[in-house]
Amino acid sequence: MQKNKVIVVGGGMVGAAMAVKLAQQGCDVRVIEQRPINAEQVLQSETIDIRVSAIxxxxxxxxxxxxxMPLLRASRLAPYQQLEAFERAGDNLLFDCNDINTSHLGHLIENKLIQASLWQQFKQHNIDVLTIKSPICAIEQTAQDISLIYGEERYSANLVIAADGGQSQLRAKANIGVTGWQYQQHCMGVLIKMDAPQQIKTWQQFKPSGPVAFLPMQAPYANLIWYDDAAKLQNLNKLTKEQLKQQIIENFKPLAGDFEIVNQAVFPLARQHANKYSAGRLVLVGDAAHTINPLAGQGVNLGFQDVAALSDILASVDDIGNESHLKHYEQTRRKANLLMMSMMDACYFGFSNQLTPLQWARNRFLKIANSTGPIKNWVLKYAISGTLD
Ligand SMILES: Cc1cc2nc3c(=O)[nH]c(=O)nc-3n(C[C@H](O)[C@H](O)[C@H](O)COP(=O)(O)OP(=O)(O)OC[C@H]3O[C@@H](n4cnc5c(N)ncnc54)[C@H](O)[C@@H]3O)c2cc1C
Structure with missing residues (x-):
């Protein structure tokens, strides 16, 4: 039997994972990426990526x-064993890996390392990477296949996977609309070098202007996340390193030791959900399908769940581009993605509000959740596995 041909457009963390997974399942996979990487060089580089994900x-x-994962373990990552959320000292909700008899709750890993560790698998699975920087001209479909047209070139497959991120060109070309909005808050990531041993706790403090968070990376590095309105963060971004450090000292709870700022970047925040996940033989995964507030660090985790769900459904079918399979995938994932997006919004809006009764209610919630085993373990299980099963 002929192998099913798949084109994955976008070789970011989610697209690269999708490509490797389908190649492992016997598909003939090609990746189209506008900004290809040299995976070997990235894995060996000592330059730290400011973009980091809680995996x-x-x-x-x-x-x-x-x-x-073995390449990441041999490179740079930081397991975290505790996760703490609080608004004011004393009303802390603390999750500990010991509560559920596990060695760690997750890892903090630089995005570029995750992407490179997946690209390193391409060679052994004969995944071909095509660099195309120009925009796509058209998508054509027949009952048997789908073609992407770039200028004079045409690339055909049984299935096209759009993993080209939140601004997905393929999604637009396929006339799939999105529902969503830009949040008023933006977020600034600050990469710091600490004078402290490896940290095992990640924490987030909710403040009226937006949360601040500490993400431990492999020592001596860590990432500080500061949510606030766009103008305030743009002003902070213009400060000298010493001035910014002073602002951090005034606005974050004390860190474990002295620190220096390596660099920082400001990210706009959007919530966006595609109105449908497929059109004929084209299917969306990752941020192309859903972009979520990064408040609880779940975006790429949802994307990886898309990869697992889609590959499970396609594992035992003959025609992987058949629309009924792609609709089945949407049924499996849409509700779960929506639930996570809505929970992030409940946190975003709930904690930004200074109404006294709401303030009282959320501090009660943190207190009760912290002392009630079943609630705590349920939230913890959802946070670390991303599912309610
Ligand atoms: C500040 C911040 C912090 C975050 N923290 C976390 C976290 O802790 N945990 C977590 O799970 N998530 C986190 N996220 C979300 C996470 O970064 C995204 O969900 C994730 O990057 C999405 O991956 P993706 O592969 O779907 O898309 P992208 O990362 O956007 O990758 C898309 C890829 O497609 C390529 N591409 C784009 N257009 C084209 C085209 N036309 N042709 C070919 N290639 C194209 C791009 O070059 C890129 O390689 C965070 C997001 C932000 C903004």
């Missing part, structure tokens, strides 16, 4: 199956 246990298992 939950579900994603860790997937990355293990794809062969990426």
């Amino acid at each position: 939950n246990r579900f994603s860790e298992k997937l990355l293990d199956e794809l062969g990426a």
Whole structure:
């Protein structure tokens, strides 16, 4: 039997995982990427990526199956064992890996390392990478296949996977609309070098102007996340390193030791959900399908769950581009993605509001959740596995 041909457009973390997974399942896979990387060089580079992701246990298992996790363990990552959320000292909700008899709750890993560890698998699975920087001209479909047209070139497959991120060109070309909005808050990531041993706790403090968070990376590095309105963050971004450090000292709870700022970047925040996940033989995964507030660090974890769900459905079918399979995938994933997006919004809006009764209610919630085993373990299980099963 002829192999099913797949084109994955976008070789970011989610697209690369999708490509490796389908190649492992016997498909003939090609990746189209506008900004290709040299995976070997990235894995060896000592330059730290300011973009870092909290990878939950579900994603860790997937990355293990794809062969990426061993490379990450040999490179740079930081397991975290505790996760703390609070608004004011004393009303802390603390999750500890010991509560559920596990060695860690997740890992903090630089995005570029996750992507490179997946690209390193391409060669052994004969995944061909095509660099195309120009925009796509058209998508054509017949009952048997789908073609992407770039200028004079035409690339055909049984299935096209759009993993080209939140501004997906393929999604637009396929006339799939999105529902969503830009949040008023933006977020600034600050990469710091600490004078402290390896940290094992990640924490987030909710403040009226937006949360601040500490993400431990492999020592001596860590990432500070500061949510606030766009203008305030743009002003902070213009400060000298010393001035910014002073602002951090005034606005974050004390860190474990002295620190210096390496660099920082400001990111706009959007919520966006595609109105449908497929059109004929084209299907959306990752941020192309859903962009979520990064408040609880779940975006790429949801993308990896898309990869697992879609590959599961396609594992035992003959025609992988058949619309009925792609609709089945949407049924499996849409509700779960929506639930996570809505929970992030409940946190975003709930904690930004200074109404006294709401303030009282959320501090009660943190207190009760912290002392009630079943609620705490349920939230914890959802946070680290991303599912309610
Ligand atoms: C500040 C911040 C912090 C975050 N923290 C976390 C976290 O802790 N945990 C977590 O799970 N998530 C986090 N996220 C979300 C996470 O970064 C995204 O969900 C994730 O990057 C999405 O991956 P993706 O592969 O779907 O898309 P992208 O990362 O956007 O990758 C898309 C890829 O497609 C390529 N591309 C784009 N257009 C084209 C085209 N036309 N042709 C070919 N290639 C194309 C791009 O070059 C890129 O390689 C965070 C997001 C932000 C903004």
